[in-house]
Each structure stands twice: as C-alpha cells, then as structure tokens.
Amino acid sequence: xxxxxxxxxxxxxxxxxxxxxxxxxxxxxxxxxxxxxxxxxxxxxxxxxxxxxxxxxxxxxxxxxxxxxxxxxxxxxxxxxxxxxxxxxxxxxxxxxxxxxxxxxxxxxxxxxxxxxxxxxxxxxxxxxxxxxxxxxxxx
Amino acid sequence: xxxxxxxxxxxxxxxxxxxxxxxxxxxxxxxxxxxxxxxxxxxxxxxxxxxxxxxxxxxxxxxxxxxxxxxxxxxxxxxxxxxxxxxxxxxxxxxxxxxxxxxxxxxxxxxxxxxxxxxxxxxxxxxxxxxxxxxxxxxx
DNA sequence: GTCTATATCTAGATTTGTTCTAATCCTCGA
DNA sequence: TCGAGGATTAGAACAAATCTAGATATAGAC
Numbered sequence: 001x002x003x004x005x006x007x008x009x010x011x012x013x014x015x016x017x018x019x020x021x022x023x024x025x026x027x028x029x030x031x032x033x034x035x036x037x038x039x040x041x042x043x044x045x046x047x048x049x050x051x052x053x054x055x056x057x058x059x060x061x062x063x064x065x066x067x068x069x070x071x072x073x074x075x076x077x078x079x080x081x082x083x084x085x086x087x088x089x090x091x092x093x094x095x096x097x098x099x100x101x102x103x104x105x106x107x108x109x110x111x112x113x114x115x116x117x118x119x120x121x122x123x124x125x126x127x128x129x130x131x132x133x134x135x136x137x138x139x140x
Numbered sequence: 141x142x143x144x145x146x147x148x149x150x151x152x153x154x155x156x157x158x159x160x161x162x163x164x165x166x167x168x169x170x171x172x173x174x175x176x177x178x179x180x181x182x183x184x185x186x187x188x189x190x191x192x193x194x195x196x197x198x199x200x201x202x203x204x205x206x207x208x209x210x211x212x213x214x215x216x217x218x219x220x221x222x223x224x225x226x227x228x229x230x231x232x233x234x235x236x237x238x239x240x241x242x243x244x245x246x247x248x249x250x251x252x253x254x255x256x257x258x259x260x261x262x263x264x265x266x267x268x269x270x271x272x273x274x275x276x277x278x279x280x
Numbered sequence: 281g282t283c284t285a286t287a288t289c290t291a292g293a294t295t296t297g298t299t300c301t302a303a304t305c306c307t308c309g310a
Numbered sequence: 311t312c313g314a315g316g317a318t319t320a321g322a323a324c325a326a327a328t329c330t331a332g333a334t335a336t337a338g339a340c
Binding site: 072075091093094100102115116117118119120121122123124125126127128129130131132135 | 212215231233234240241255256257258259260261262263264265266267268269270271272275
C-alpha cells in the first residue's frame, strides 16, 4: 500500500492546522470524487467552524502541491480526486454523475505529424456511460 | 467535403431566424472553438441586437440536436465545436487555452473486466501541452 | 391582407460555483 | 511576552449560465 494523503502531507512539513486536517481527512478513501461543497459539509461534521473559503483555499493548495487532482468531467462543480499515486482514467455516469477510477489500459498517443509543433505533456481519457444502477433504471 | 452546418440546419427544417442564422454563421470554419461570449460578440457584428440569452438558447438547441459539441476542457467558459462529422479528440494549450482538433488515432478501449457493470457509450481524449507559440515563450 | 396560435427574442434578475477582501486569530521564534 | 507572518473567517464580489415574463415575429388559416 502506498503512503496515504495525511502521511504525505506530514512528510512535506505542510502546516497542518485543525481545519486543514479536517479537509484532508475527508478526502481519504476509495473512489472519492467529492465536490468542494461536499468536502465542506463533511469537514464541518468533524470541525463545525471550517469556512467555505478555507475549504477552497486548502483544496487549491493541495492541487498546486500535486497531492490532489481537480477533475472537471461533468457539468456543475469540480470534483477532487485524491488518487494521485496510480495513473488512471475516469468513468463518468451520465445519469447520476458518479465517477469511478479505471486504471489506464495503454497510453493513447497522437502521431507526431498531426501535432503541428504542439508540445504534448499529458493525456486525459474520460469514458462516459451509465453506472449499473442508472443502466437498470434506463432499460428496466 | 461534408455538408456544412447551415446546410444541415436547412435540411432539418429548423426555423432559421435572423438571430439564429447570425449565431450559426459565426460557428462555421476550421478549428473554431469559441466561447458563448465570443459567439455573442461575433454574432452582434452581423446583427447588433442579438441578446446573450438568444445566443445561449441557440447554442443549447444546436447541442441538443447534435449539430454542435460542447467542449469543456479548460477552466472558464465552455467552448463550442461545430466539427461533429469527423471523429476527433482535442489538443489543449495550457498556456493560452487554444484548442485544436486532432483526428482520433485509435479508439481507446477499457478492458471489460474493470467496468464493473458500467455501460460505456463514449470516450473522450484530451491531450494537454503547449502550442507552438506558447512553447517558444516558455523556453526561448 | 388580416388574424391568431405558436415560437422566438429580449433585458434583466437569479442561480451556481468560485475567488477575493479585510479583519481577526494563531503559532512560533526572538 | 512580543511581534511577524501565515491561516482562517464571514461576507462581498465575480463569472458563467439559466430563468422569467413580457414583447415581438412568424406561418398558416381565413
């Protein structure tokens, strides 16, 4: 098992206030893709006086540090993905907006001749469809 | 050459008012990925009294008809992509947010065993990097 | 040509998601 | 203990998009 978010933050000597800890703790887990609003709600269950601004500040800092990915694959608010250690893509349900991580099968490459001088540094793959329960509802 | 947007709209018997025509005309061309605001500005050059609401209404109708793609690959406003006839992916410049279409090289597939009951209906691939002029500016 | 039903358009208000601001609060080293 | 600087806060501000209600245009029937 790879080191988790809280451990990595401690190792970075990142000033870990009570508020920041509350935010970070919310993000630990499998297939977690919360919105800032959801992070705020969950963080307040641990520490009621965490403000929205602090949640946004903290999330943005974590993203800047590379300890969190911003995922913007649906309409509406951004989601935050703490799975930064395993290279993966996303599977998005068009029904309920659920997001699931999928390990990357193979790196899709663009043939260099179509790039026209573009310097490519990264690739994102998003699969869209219906999650099991939305698929059932859609064709019962 | 495939039929263009205006022709297809006429064939669909879509009520083509002066305002809608002004919006649609703006979208014709190569590698056009305008924001709603840019579409509004350009449409007003043709027909000064087009309102923002009409631009949004028209864009959303075209998207619903499948005659226009909504592309949301950058922070900030959505972009609209009239290239619906050729299957393609997007190349996004992290410097200036320019978007370029690239023909899809090969369909990326998820191995069915990782899907866990998810019904996949589509895939989007986004390449990120720096366009020629931003790459020059970045390492001169 | 006129009338009527229906679709479309408009300005402006509203909603949503996010960032900014200015004041206050901690924390830690001197 | 004090002071400096970062962290936090509530609320204002902002940006993108949508909604609303009334005005306007249009096509087809007469």
